Amino acid sequence: MSISVRLPTVLRPHANGEARLDVDGGTVGEIIDGIVRKFPGMATNLLDQDGSLHRFVNVYVNDEDVRYLEKMETAVVDGDELSILPAVAGG
Amino acid sequence: MTVYRGIDELIGETPILDVSQLSPNPNVQILAKLEGNNPAGSVKDRIAKAMIDDAEKKGLLTPGQTIIEPSSGNTGIAMAMIASQRGYPIIVVVPESVSVERRQLLEIFGAEIIFTPGEQGSNGSVRVAQQMAAEHPEWAFLYQYGNDSNPRAHYETTGPEILRDVPDISHFVAGLGTSGTLMGVGSYLKEIKKSIQIWAVEPPAGENVEGLRSLEDGFVPPVFERWGGQDLLDRKMIVRPRESIECTRMLVKEAGLFAGISSGAALAGCRKAAAQIESGVIVFVVCDYGWKYLSTGAWTSDLDSATASTEKIIYF
Missing domain, CATH: 3.40.50.1100 (Rossmann fold)
Structure with missing residues (x-):
């Protein structure tokens, strides 16, 4: 199942400059693994040493933050969109 | 009334x-x-008042002392309004990419504005304010992102x-x-x-x-x-x-x-x-x-x- 992934500006240099990727997988974790397999330079940007999401990275499925869904186990289906965004300040 | x-x-x-x-x-x-x-126009009036009151009470903010704060706008505007009434000079560090009206309001309430590059977003303003506060220990740095008076308000x-x-x-x-x-x-x-x-x-x-x-x-x-x-x-x-x-x-x-x-x-x-x-x-x-x-x-x-x-x- 191919999921469209939106990358923020800061990560594009690690993905040959692409703003969007199509990655196969049935969960957020599988999609992230797929990205890292294709672009190993992404690993340290996306994941902590224990394999969990980096604290300054937010991942969204259809604009919902997966930390408040099922985290890496959050299921994705055809047509879903996954967005990766750096944590930034507001206020 | x-x-x-x-x-x-x-x-x-x-x-x-x-x-x-x-x-x-x-x-x-x-x-x-x-x-x-709220009088300065946003929810941030509540935290600006709470942070300034708390700092005064704890002696972290003394008469005439300069305040420095990073803000994407509303907190800076609210703090500038209160600072103007209590006699504190205030420096607000904002991203260039805030709306022109937010800049104008900061000026209206008498804040000195320091702009950080728009492409760094608010993170850039936080970084610059932290550096400046470290270089000027005589200033009061109330720091909305880390100040418990903010959620407490x-x-x-x-x-x-x-x-x-x-x-x-x-x-x-x-x-x-x-x-x-x-x-x-x-x-x-x-x-x-x-x-x-x-x-x-x-x-x-x-x-x-x-x-x-x-x-x-x-x-x-x-x-x-x-x-x-x-x-x-x-x-x-x-x-x-x-x-x-x-x-x-x-x-x-x-x-x-x-x-x-x-x-x-x-x-x-x-x-x-x-x-x-x-x-x-x-x-x-x-x-x-x-x-x-x-x-x-x-x-x-x-x-x-x-x-x-x-x-x-x-x-x-």
């Missing part, structure tokens, strides 16, 4: 407006807490006001910036009634922050971590500029409510929640009114160009 002795006595006790005509579910009420009624005022006015609240929705509103109101509401859902909405602010060299430059407010944000929030979602503007326009058209763009984002979150539940009462925060965003054309331009100009500014 009460006669108030100082502008800061007008902060808080904001009204709630029923805008359920905008609910996609007839069994779900949507209620707007109108924080634009909402825990002590905004939260109790909401529960008093809407005892049957089931959901609370607000924008995520410093996280102060969500942490303070959320903690208060959940202590009283555990079942209340706390939903955060945010703009996709990190998408085009080109000044980030790597994700290591990212930022999670210390307030969010100390108040257990990840356990407190039930949901967190992005609302993109186009949908935020569409909802901001709905508020004007259907309710006569001229709210800021982040309030449109919060309404979008409410509508999403309303569509997913059987029945309930949702309260959301109208953080400010629309005046500061007129220059974006959010109400007057066609949707495409209003979206394009909103994407270039910081409106949370």
